[in-house]
Amino acid sequence: MKRIAYLLLLSLLVMGCSSEPKVKYVFYFIGDGMGVNEVIGTNLYNQANGQENVNFTSFPVVNFITTVSANSLVTDSSAAGTALASGVKINNSVVGVDPDGNPTPNLTEWAHAAGFGTGVATSVGVNHATPASFVAHSSSRNGYEEISLQMIDSPVDFMAGSTFLTNRGSGHDAAYFEHKADSAGIAIFKGPGAIANIDLKAPRVLCLSAKVEDSLPYAIDRKEDDTRLADFTDAGIRYLEARYGKKGFFFMIEGGKIDYAGHGNDAATCFQEVNDMAQSVDLALTFLARYPKETLIVITADHETGGLMLGSGRYEMHPERLAKQHACVDELTNLFRTKFFPEGQPFKTPTWEAVKAFFAEETGMWGDVQVSERVEKDLKAIYDQTFGKGGDRNLTEENLYSTNFQIVADVVRALDRAAGYQWSFGSHSGSPVGLYVTGACAEEFNTVKDNAEIAPLIAKLAGYTK
Numbered sequence: 157m158k159r160i161a162y163l164l165l166l167s168l169l170v171m172g173c174s175s176e177p178k179v180k181y182v183f184y185f186i187g188d189g190m191g192v193n194e195v196i197g198t199n200l201y202n203q204a205n206g207q208e209n210v211n212f213t214s215f216p217v218v219n220f221i222t223t224v225s226a227n228s229l230v231t232d233s234s235a236a237g238t239a240l241a242s243g244v245k246i247n248n249s250v251v252g253v254d255p256d257g258n259p260t261p262n263l264t265e266w267a268h269a270a271g272f273g274t275g276v277a278t279s280v281g282v283n284h285a286t287p288a289s290f291v292a293h294s295s296s297r298n299g300y301e302e303i304s305l306q307m308i309d310s311p312v313d314f315m316a317g318s319t320f321l322t323n324r325g326s327g328h329d330a331a332y333f334e335h336k337a338d339s340a341g342i343a344i345f346k347g348p349g350a351i352a353n354i355d356l357k358a359p360r361v362l363c364l365s366a367k368v369e370d371s372l373p374y375a376i377d378r379k380e381d382d383t384r385l386a387d388f389t390d391a392g393i394r395y396l397e398a399r400y401g402k403k404g405f406f407f408m409i410e411g412g413k414i415d416y417a418g419h420g421n422d423a424a425t426c427f428q429e430v431n432d433m434a435q436s437v438d439l440a441l442t443f444l445a446r447y448p449k450e451t452l453i454v455i456t457a458d459h460e461t462g463g464l465m466l467g468s469g470r471y472e473m474h475p476e477r478l479a480k481q482h483a484c485v486d487e488l489t490n491l492f493r494t495k496f497f498p499e500g501q502p503f504k505t506p507t508w509e510a511v512k513a514f515f516a517e518e519t520g521m522w523g524d525v526q527v528s529e530r531v532e533k534d535l536k537a538i539y540d541q542t543f544g545k546g547g548d549r550n551l552t553e554e555n556l557y558s559t560n561f562q563i564v565a566d567v568v569r570a571l572d573r574a575a576g577y578q579w580s581f582g583s584h585s586g587s588p589v590g591l592y593v594t595g596a597c598a599e600e601f602n603t604v605k606d607n608a609e610i611a612p613l614i615a616k617l618a619g620y621t622k
């Protein structure tokens with residue numbers, strides 16, 4: 157009898173995660189644009205600043221996955237988001253619809269069908285590509301109107317993001333969609349104070365920034381009363397636990413602006429965004445410590461952005477040189493404009509020395525960070541093109557999410573190079589990305605090799621209805 161009981165126990169142990177669903181609480185983090193070098197680059201930046209490594213780099217499972225979409229070896233966020241949400245490869249710029257035009261069922265739909273709570277949170281627009289991939293189905297990721305209405309009509313219990321992004325010319329602003337959400341019975345909480353006190357009994361919850369902003373401010377620029385991704389994550393955990401603590405829940409959290417900083421070729425800002433998402437991971441780890449046998453935390457990325465290299469041509473790196481950059485490239489552009497193009501005052505051409513002093517103060521270039529003759533010559537040429545005789549005082553460079561003074565963008569890239577970080581371009585790369593997993597059944601992710609394999613595996617481990 158004893159022997160039979162022992163064998164039964166042994167067979168249960170051997171079957172482990174692959175037999176009965178073991179996972180009750182799923183946290184699925186997506187660092188948008190968070191390639192392997194963005195993560196390891198953050199560790200180097202943290203070490204140089206006396207901070208700890210990114211928490212998930214020491215997870216028991218660290219793997220990597222490929223990211224190709226159905227129609228390209230270089231994916232965008234909506235095709236990758238859909239692969240991560242549904243396990244189906246689709247074409248770039250489409251959300252939740254396969255190449256034959258069929259909607260692709262996703263993790264929030266499967267989890268809901270099985271009675272679990274569901275949540276999506278992001279540091280960018282609530283209807284941006286990644287959260288949209290987990291809720292909506294649209295032939296275009298930019299069809300914000302359609303995506304917003306689908307999200308409002310969806311059964312997802314908790315949603316959070318800066319605002320509803322809207323299409324210019326549609327005649328509908330963010331307030332219109334907030335009104336629609338309110339009419340659908342969704343309780344709305346805006347800004348950190350309200351979000352800290354959400355109604356845990358509300359049938360559905362939507363958290364937004366206090367002001368209409370396309371994305372939350374970068375961590376590097378954050379002010380006291382700005383909404384943080386961690387505010388959303390904390391509220392989502394409290395709400396989903398209050399309502400679905402018994403049954404379990406699925407919660408997707410996106411660090412959406414790692415990608416924005418990659419498009420802007422801005423390393424210090426990018427690394428602080430990785431650290432910012434890691435603060436939300438900390439909240440999930442606290443939850444895991446409470447329910448260690450039933451909580452699974454999966455962290456990955458949709459793609460890499462910027463072709464970031466560690467090393468910039470010499471056999472050395474100096475991440476400590478990024479320490480004096482106090483604002484992102486967009487905010488540096490604002491500061492540059494305020495300083496050298498003061499509103500309501502006649503324009504006065506600044507001297508090269510004054511421009512260098514500005515960057516010394518705001519970025520460390522020409523301050524703690526020495527600038528080589530060759531780099532100074534290149535940057536002085538941009539100064540001449542901007543402020544010289546017949547120059548273009550509005551000489552700017554456009555990236556996917558912002559337009560900056562050319563000289564500001566070039567100084568930040570030069571600072572990154574001086575620190576040993578080299579950007580290749582302002583778009584996505586086809587590089588593989590990391591997969592970091594801890595908690596119940598984490599070892600199952602050792603064999604995952606592609607982004608489309610994650611969603612079906614989570615569904616299986618958590619017992620969702622596919």
Ligand SMILES: [Zn+2]
Pocket residue numbers: 189233415416419461584
């Ligand atoms: Zn991107």
